[in-house]
Amino acid sequence: MRESRLARPGYGLGRDRRAVVIGSGLAGLLAARVLLDHFDQVTILDRDRFPDAPEHRKGVPQSYHAHGLLLHGRDIIEQLFPDIDTELRAHGASPARDSVPLQVVCPFGPLPITPMPDEFIMYSRVLLEFLLRQRLTRDYPHLQVLPEVDALGLLTGAGGQVSGVRVRHRNGSGPDTLESDLVVDASGRGSKAPEWLATLGYGPVPEQSITSGIGYASRFYAKPEGFPRYWTGVVINGRSPHNRRAGLILDVERGQWHVTLGGFANAAPPLDETGFLQWARDLPDPTIYEAIRIARPLTPIRGFRTPTNRLRHFDRLPGWPTGFVVTGDAVCAFNPIYGQGMTVAATDALVLRTCLRHYAAGTEPGFERAFQRRLATNVAIPWFVASMEDLRWPGVEHHGTTPQLGTTMARRWIDLMLRAAVRNRHLADKYVDVIMMNAHPRVLFSPGVIARVLTVAVSGKIGIPSQEFALPDPALAALRDAPTPSSQPVSLVQRTP
Ligand SMILES: Cc1cc2nc3c(=O)[nH]c(=O)nc-3n(C[C@H](O)[C@H](O)[C@H](O)COP(=O)(O)OP(=O)(O)OC[C@H]3O[C@@H](n4cnc5c(N)ncnc54)[C@H](O)[C@@H]3O)c2cc1C
Structure with missing residues (x-):
């Protein structure tokens, strides 16, 4: 029988058990959902103020860029938030039937993927995050959400265990500490967990990193009426060493297309009107170009340079404090071109649920280390897949990955x-x-x-595409004949650091 942490000073016995989640991105929201089944009180804190509608916010600048949620991630989210599809539809995510969720154009041509007979919806990250946050605050009275609060560091108790978070309220009022039995760091790529752990005498955290030099340029468009629904998204992949260009179009809520153009190995797409369209035109498949050529732009073009992709091996530290775990991008931040981050955040939440169940809601010793170790296993394959592709590019800088x-x-x-x-x-x-x-x-x-x-x-057909382009010929011809909208808005060029 393992020693129960309930018996140790500072833990649970005789009082409510509380968990604090730092960060309300996808990883934080999904972790909170799981924690709510095990803790008397769960607090999510975020440095951002939350919009009242599905809108972008400062803390997640990546939401301006198309976020494809993989089917596995979608299933997990549906499992944790039953009927979330209904709410997504109510907010304008329109269903398609007998269409391909994501048409993949690989370097050798479009893949002849079987259309999905069931209804399928695509939506933006912003809408998903908004609805998950809304569901959590509506359905769980023991959840507290604290906006405009920065996590500054970890508090420790007499036994050296983590006992809460040091915080700063941006409006200047409120206590500067938050006591808790478990702190979950879901603060994303910029997480300070390695520094916080070093302050407590743990570290340094071993890291693998790959600087793939990905640049994005993105924009929302109004989808033209009656556009054929052969797919709800198309991804066009680049391939080392000759084709540095990639593109993604997603059929998101309220009749919008979210379009992202990507450039590998420091070949960022241009942010001006003409350059953006020309980049799309030069993609190896004309589908995205022909679609946006006849669509009305709704937003300025936004740029993004993805910083280094990094896997932090918290699991390899020889020591670890109780009362603290790290999840999501804070552990593993992938090259976003492979669309894995949100799905891995969802699988991370399932790992948390398994560990909470196995270690008596996290009260038994070994819970935190078991979680970090299982998380390392959880991210190993997606990291391998992403790095296998990234390392194709000549000149890509990498450390700890041979x-x-x-x-x-x-x-x-x-x-x-x-x-x-x-x-x-x-x-x-x-x-x-x-x-x-x-x-x-x-x-x-x-x-x-x-x-x-x-x-x-x-059969001698290897490498010869069965279909030349992602859209069947008649649909493509119809698009080519369609007139370009007369008024394109002035591009307010913005590059997000
Ligand atoms: C350009 C780009 C495109 C992407 N495209 C895709 C895609 O197509 N598909 C996909 O699945 N994934 C994609 N991703 C990855 C995806 O955004 C993340 O993997 C996913 O959202 C999980 O991230 P997270 O919740 O760990 O962190 P984030 O989403 O970054 O959230 C972190 C949160 O923590 C808060 N925070 C940070 N520091 C503090 C602090 N000190 N105190 C308080 N709050 C703090 C922030 O405000 C934010 O709300 C993309 C990423 C980028 C950069």
Whole structure:
């Protein structure tokens, strides 16, 4: 029988148990949802003031850029917030049926993905985050949300355990400490957890990093009436070393398209009107260009340069304080081009739930270390997938990540598999299962997949796309004939650091 932390001074017995979550991004909201089942009081604090409507906020500048939520992440969110789809629809996310959720144009052409027969909706990160926050505050009276509060550091109790957070209220009023039994750091890429741990005598935290030099430029458009719904999103992938350009269009709520153009290896897309359109035009597939050419821009073009992608190995520290865990981007911040961050935040929340259940709501010793270790396992595959792709680019800076022979061979196989997948629906679907995190990447190396790749190879069709572009020819021709809207708004160019 493990020693119960309830028996130790400073923990729970005879009083309410409280958890504090630093940060109300996706990782913080999902972690809070899980904590609410185990704690008497949960507080989410954030340095931002929350908008009353689904709007962007300063603390998450990345929301101006298209956020695709992978199918696996969507399923977890639906599990944690039943019927969230209904609320998304009520806020304008319109359903599509018999369409491809995300049409993937790989470097060898569009993949012939099976359309989804069920209704499917796409929505923006801003709307999702707004509705999750609203649901939590509405449905859980034991949740407290504290806006405009900066977390400055950790408080410690007599036994060295973390006993709360040092805070600063931006409006100048309020206590400067928040006591709690568990502090969850979900403050994103800029998390100060390594510094806070160092102050307590733990560290340094081992890190792996890759500076992939990704630049984004994004804009919202009004989708033209009657636009064909063959897909609810299209992603066009670049590929080292020749094609540095990528693009993403998502059919989000209220008849809007969220369009992001990306450039690898320091080739950021331009932020002016003409340059933005030209970049889209030069993508290897014309679908995004033809769509936005006839669409009405709704917002200025915003830029973003993604800082270093980083995996922090909190799990490898020899010591760890009780009462503190770290989750989300604060642990692993991916190159966003692979669309993994929100889904990994969702899987992180499931890891938290498992550990809370296993360690008596986090009261038994070993809970925090078990959580960080399981989280490390949880992020290992997405990090491997992202770094395998990032390290293709010549000149990409990386630390603590050594490309292995196995990685090179895996990459060669994926390329061959994709060359076959542009001719084979089964292979295309398998690949999409993996990138949507619904299947382990090992399925791409299974005997069934190998046999199909060989069949396509033997037929002599390998690498020859079955369909030239992401939109079928008649739809593309119709778009090409459509007139460009006469008035384009003046571009208020903004680059977010
Ligand atoms: C350009 C870009 C595009 C992306 N595209 C995708 C995509 O297509 N699909 C996808 O799944 N993911 C994408 N991501 C990743 C995604 O945004 C994150 O992985 C996901 O939101 C989880 O992040 P998080 O909650 O850990 O951190 P964040 O979303 O960054 O939230 C951190 C929160 O903590 C608050 N905070 C920070 N410091 C403090 C402090 N000291 N005190 C109080 N509050 C604090 C901030 O205000 C913020 O609310 C993208 C990221 C970027 C940068």
